Amino acid sequence: MRAASLFALVLSALALTGCVGIDDDTGATDAPLKPVLTTAAAPDRAAATTPLGIWRGGITMLMMTTRKSTGDAEPWFDTGRASEPTAARLVLYPPSNTLLASVNPIASSDWSVAGVSKLGGDQPATALATQAEGRDVLVYVHGYNETFDSAATSYAKLVAGIKFSGVPILFAWPSRAAFLDYMTDRDSALWSRDALEDTLTALAKDPKVGRINILAHSMGGMVALEALRSLSDRSDGTLSGRFGAIILANPDVDVDLFKRQIKRLPLLSSKMTVIVSANDRALELSTKLAGGVPRVGLSDRAELDQTGVKVVDATDYTSGIINHDIFMSRVELRAVIARALDNADD
Numbered sequence: 001m002r003a004a005s006l007f008a009l010v011l012s013a014l015a016l017t018g019c020v021g022i023d024d025d026t027g028a029t030d031a032p033l034k035p036v037l038t039t040a041a042a043p044d045r046a047a048a049t050t051p052l053g054i055w056r057g058g059i060t061m062l063m064m065t066t067r068k069s070t071g072d073a074e075p076w077f078d079t080g081r082a083s084e085p086t087a088a089r090l091v092l093y094p095p096s097n098t099l100l101a102s103v104n105p106i107a108s109s110d111w112s113v114a115g116v117s118k119l120g121g122d123q124p125a126t127a128l129a130t131q132a133e134g135r136d137v138l139v140y141v142h143g144y145n146e147t148f149d150s151a152a153t154s155y156a157k158l159v160a161g162i163k164f165s166g167v168p169i170l171f172a173w174p175s176r177a178a179f180l181d182y183m184t185d186r187d188s189a190l191w192s193r194d195a196l197e198d199t200l201t202a203l204a205k206d207p208k209v210g211r212i213n214i215l216a217h218s219m220g221g222m223v224a225l226e227a228l229r230s231l232s233d234r235s236d237g238t239l240s241g242r243f244g245a246i247i248l249a250n251p252d253v254d255v256d257l258f259k260r261q262i263k264r265l266p267l268l269s270s271k272m273t274v275i276v277s278a279n280d281r282a283l284e285l286s287t288k289l290a291g292g293v294p295r296v297g298l299s300d301r302a303e304l305d306q307t308g309v310k311v312v313d314a315t316d317y318t319s320g321i322i323n324h325d326i327f328m329s330r331v332e333l334r335a336v337i338a339r340a341l342d343n344a345d346d
Contacts, residue, residue: 047088047117048117052089052131052132052167053135053165053166053167054159054163059092060089060091061092061152061170062128062131063089063090063152063170064087064125064169064195064199065077065082065172066081066173066191067080067148067172067174068082068174069086074113075149076113076116078148079174080174081174082174086124087127087131089119090113090115090170091113091115092112093111093114094160095110095112110153110157123202125195125202125203128199128202129202129203129206130206132203132206133167135166135167135210136166136210137166137169137209137210137211137213138159138341140155140170140220141171141173141196141215141217141223142172143175143218143219143250144175144282145176145179145181145182155168156168157328162334162337162338162341166210166211169199171192171195171196171220171223173220174188174192176188183289189220190223192223193227196224197231200212203242204231204235204239209242211243211244212243212244213245213344214228214247215247216246216247216249217327218297221250221252225248225258225261225265226261229265233264240265244344245271245273245340245343246272247272247275247337248296249337250283250297250324250325251274251295252283252295253297254296255299258296258307262309271344273310273311273336273340274296274309274311275336276298277313278298280297280322280323280324282322314327314330
């Protein structure tokens with residue numbers, strides 16, 4: 001018994017010191033995983049020093065959040081609304097399917113947030129833009145019923161899956177992460193639109209930042225459209241040329257409101273790709289909660305084509321029984337996102 005326990009301990013130690021392979025689905029190389037960080041101080045140092053984007057062993061992304069901070073330990077940000085936005089760098093480690101990882105009690109079977117390093121300065125949006133290092137960015141705005149951890153880890157999986165070569169940026173608003181808190185989430189999402197507008201404005205005004213791409217899911221699509229409309233109005237459209245692909249995945253947006261917003265965004269509508277699915281069960285519920293007003297993510301393709309946006313019908317693809325996050329799990333839809341990013345200048 002003692003020999004078996006010692007063997008497991010040795011394997012666990014090896015896993016911690018880097019003898020852990022990378023899951024093929026992450027898009028990373030076969031290089032060893034970095035040691036798991038277990039102290040509050042170490043993650044901050046790691047987050048501040050690792051390169052942005054995909055690197056040998058993980059992903060480092062930037063983040064702007066309106067969530068309330070929990071301090072220097074997990075889960076770092078909770079469901080409450082912060083008095084001021086926070087800009088930060090996040091380090092995430094990928095899952096591993098190796099035998100060594102299976103005997104490591106603290107190894108994760110999915111992507112995990114290993115460290116958070118908050119950015120200093122009185123202007124979080126400016127601090128974040130400065131960190132972008134002159135590269136293209138992809139700003140992800142998550143949807144309803146998401147924790148900070150679930151939003152960050154699902155985004156990391158997508159970034160690795162499409163092998164995005166620029167800087168990933170997560171915009172995390174304070175979802176309550178509860179199925180029955182739909183209306184509270186909607187209010188919190190709208191409450192966060194100014195912070196997203198400030199973030200996009202800072203990125204667009206920084207000449208060292210490359211092309212600004214946006215990916216918004218579900219209720220995040222509403223936040224993104226509201227922020228873009230306000231940004232466009234305030235800048236009189238002068239910043240529109242700084243944006244590349246704008247991808248709205250299964251957007252939980254009133255279809256009539258969407259048509260009106262698109263009319264106010266003539267310089268951006270041609271850059272938009274909208275992913276819709278007639279089998280999206282979450283949007284069916286959202287439609288009922290909205291008094292029967294259809295959501296964009298459930299709309300007929302022909303109807304949306306008239307607005308000038310590109311439409312991708314994902315009805316033939318499924319993911320579980322809800323079919324609301326198919327862009328995250330289906331390779332075919334990841335390819336749609338990758339193509340939109342590649343063709344952003346067309």
